[in-house]
Amino acid sequence: MSPKMRNKFQSSSIALLLFVFCAVAQAKDNKLWGAVLLATNDTAPKVLPVELKPFQTRLENVFGYDAFQLLGKSSHEISDDTEQWLIPGKTFSVRSVVQPTNDSNFRVELQLYQGKKEIVQTVAKLGPRSPLFIRGPLYGNGQLIIVIMVRDDD
Amino acid sequence: MKTFEERYTAWLDGGLTGEAQTAFERELTERSESLEAPAELQRFQDFFRSHSHVTPLESPDFFNHQLLERIAAEEKPPTARSGWSLPRLAWFGGLSMATALVLFIAIIPKKSETHSQSAYIAQVISARSADPNISATAFQTDAAQPDDMTVVWLDGLDYVPENAQ
Numbered sequence: 001m002s003p004k005m006r007n008k009f010q011s012s013s014i015a016l017l018l019f020v021f022c023a024v025a026q027a028k029d030n031k032l033w034g035a036v037l038l039a040t041n042d043t044a045p046k047v048l049p050v051e052l053k054p055f056q057t058r059l060e061n062v063f064g065y066d067a068f069q070l071l072g073k074s075s076h077e078i079s080d081d082t083e084q085w086l087i088p089g090k091t092f093s094v095r096s097v098v099q100p101t102n103d104s105n106f107r108v109e110l111q112l113y114q115g116k117k118e119i120v121q122t123v124a125k126l127g128p129r130s131p132l133f134i135r136g137p138l139y140g141n142g143q144l145i146i147v148i149m150v151r152d153d154d
Numbered sequence: 155m156k157t158f159e160e161r162y163t164a165w166l167d168g169g170l171t172g173e174a175q176t177a178f179e180r181e182l183t184e185r186s187e188s189l190e191a192p193a194e195l196q197r198f199q200d201f202f203r204s205h206s207h208v209t210p211l212e213s214p215d216f217f218n219h220q221l222l223e224r225i226a227a228e229e230k231p232p233t234a235r236s237g238w239s240l241p242r243l244a245w246f247g248g249l250s251m252a253t254a255l256v257l258f259i260a261i262i263p264k265k266s267e268t269h270s271q272s273a274y275i276a277q278v279i280s281a282r283s284a285d286p287n288i289s290a291t292a293f294q295t296d297a298a299q300p301d302d303m304t305v306v307w308l309d310g311l312d313y314v315p316e317n318a319q
Contacts, residue, residue, distance in 0.1 A: 124279060
């Protein structure tokens with residue numbers, strides 16, 4: 001290899017490494033996160049997960065409950081076009097296929113199962129940290145809410 | 155006037171003739187300490203001349219050409235290496251890391267930006283249930299408001315016993 005070619009090769013290698021480094025850094029830590037909340041009107045204070053704190057008021061307005069308790073949560077790394085499962089609680093499981101879109105959002109296909117029974121199929125476009133809420137069945141003296149969100153941190 | 159050593163060398167090489175040779179041999183006999191050595195050298199000289207065997211070169215010009223090229227290459231002053239030296243590589247590595255860091259900071263969106271409420275994007279494209287007893291309705295509270303929220307509302311689900319979850 002001539003010196004000129006070697007210099008070109010070295011420069012190209014370093015540029016490629018930089019690109020890969022940036023790409024890996026940008027792509028890291030995108031996760032699909034799922035949680036099961038129990039909404040009640042209990043007077044005892046309940047702590048909403050930090051991820052959902054900004055939605056406290058909206059949850060109260062939409063669902064008509066003022067206390068939200070986390071019953072279970074689960075997450076997995078997003079892998080393009082690969083079927084994956086979230087199991088945020090004993091009762092519910094979610095089959096998911098996630099594809100990043102060109103506008104930095106995600107196309108999420110979900111199948112929500114209650115036990116072995118599929119209760120809903122949905123396709124949604126989600127942005128990072130933009131949860132989709134699914135009103136689940138009644139439970140005890142409250143209501144179960146399933147939350148699906150793309151998180152861009154760990 | 156040639157020195158003794160020069161005349162001695164000329165005598166050994168057979169370069170002295172006639173009177174010069176006679177005069178030098180006379181001088182040698184006067185140097186008794188040197189008398190044995192020249193005679194011995196003369197014997198060796200005659201021996202090598204009679205037994206020496208020089209292989210003739212098939213391509214003497216080519217041989218000379220190669221020899222001169224080799225000498226010229228060895229006499230050439232060393233040039234600087236064409237590749238990158240270690241310090242240069244180290245500097246470039248540091249520079250690359252700094253560039254990568256700047257790109258990382260510039261390109262990767264900061265958490266505070268992604269946490270902003272105005273960036274809420276959740277659009278339900280379809281929602282349906284295979285169970286005819288369950289209805290699935292999707293709605294967004296008010297996309298124009300900062301506190302909008304997207305919900306898939308399921309009706310017709312069975313009650314879940316309290317200890318099941």
